[in-house]
Amino acid sequence: GQQVMQIPQYQHVQEGEDFTTYCNSSTTLSNIQWYKQRPGGHPVFLIQLVKSGEVKKQKRLTFQFGEAKKNSSLHITATQTTDVGTYFCAVTSSNYKLTFGKGTLLTVNP
Amino acid sequence: GAGVSQSPSNKVTEKGKDVELRCDPISGHTALYWYRQSLGQGLEFLIYFQGNSAPDKSGLPSDRFSAERTGGSVSTLTIQRTQQEDSAVYLCASSRRTGGAGNSPLHFGNGTRLTVT
Numbered sequence: 001g002q003q004v005m006q007i008p009q010y011q012h013v014q015e016g017e018d019f020t021t022y023c024n025s026s027t028t029l030s031n032i033q034w035y036k037q038r039p040g041g042h043p044v045f046l047i048q049l050v051k052s053g054e055v056k057k058q059k060r061l062t063f064q065f066g067e068a069k070k071n072s073s074l075h076i077t078a079t080q081t082t083d084v085g086t087y088f089c090a091v092t093s094s095n096y097k098l099t100f101g102k103g104t105l106l107t108v109n110p
Numbered sequence: 111g112a113g114v115s116q117s118p119s120n121k122v123t124e125k126g127k128d129v130e131l132r133c134d135p136i137s138g139h140t141a142l143y144w145y146r147q148s149l150g151q152g153l154e155f156l157i158y159f160q161g162n163s164a165p166d167k168s169g170l171p172s173d174r175f176s177a178e179r180t181g182g183s184v185s186t187l188t189i190q191r192t193q194q195e196d197s198a199v200y201l202c203a204s205s206r207r208t209g210g211a212g213n214s215p216l217h218f219g220n221g222t223r224l225t226v227t
Binding site for chain 1: 141143145150151152153155158160165166168201203213215216217218219220221
């Protein structure tokens with residue numbers, strides 16, 4: 001099945017620093033989704049990328065899809081304590097199964 | 111409208127007992143997924159339904175696990191003869207459709223926290 005590697009597993013930053021998490025696949029992806037899970041909560045959809053080289057922004061969050069559609073990144077500018085949580089990427093298999101990366105846990109020191 | 115509803119929110123059971131977890135998806139959502147999340151871990155895919163059929167059951171850990179969906183709506187995940195390693199949060203998610211250039215987003219329920227003693 002479709003596999004995706006997500007790095008880093010953990011990231012601790014000082015408030016105001018930037019943060020980036022990466023997802024990499026050995027095969028070409030049809031699309032990629034990003035989710036955020038707050039501590040004690042459930043995953044919440046952030047965005048979906050479909051096109052090669054696509055870049056989308058949501059306030060301080062920037063999402064990129066690689067030109068070869070094999071990798072993606074989520075970048076947060078000037079982190080805030082509200083950004084704390086685990087960020088997951090998710091990719092679709094040929095049978096439409098959605099497989100999640102292992103996630104990056106972000107902690108922010110105020 | 112209402113989101114994805116899961117019940118019970120918490121379940122404590124003795125090893126060897128059967129448990130049934132319920133998921134009510136968002137009305138009109140044809141796709142339904144079950145995932146399992148152990149403490150501090152990622153989301154482990156269990157099973158996926160498109161309507162009432164399950165094209166992919168590959169994630170079910172053993173034959174003690176089964177799931178069904180009726181009327182294209184409610185789904186139940188049953189674990190027979192529970193073991194301590196079954197302890198986890200079981201998350202259900204639904205989406206409007208699958209396929210095409212991109213999938214619809216998954217909407218997750220709050221999960222059922224299962225503890226097997």
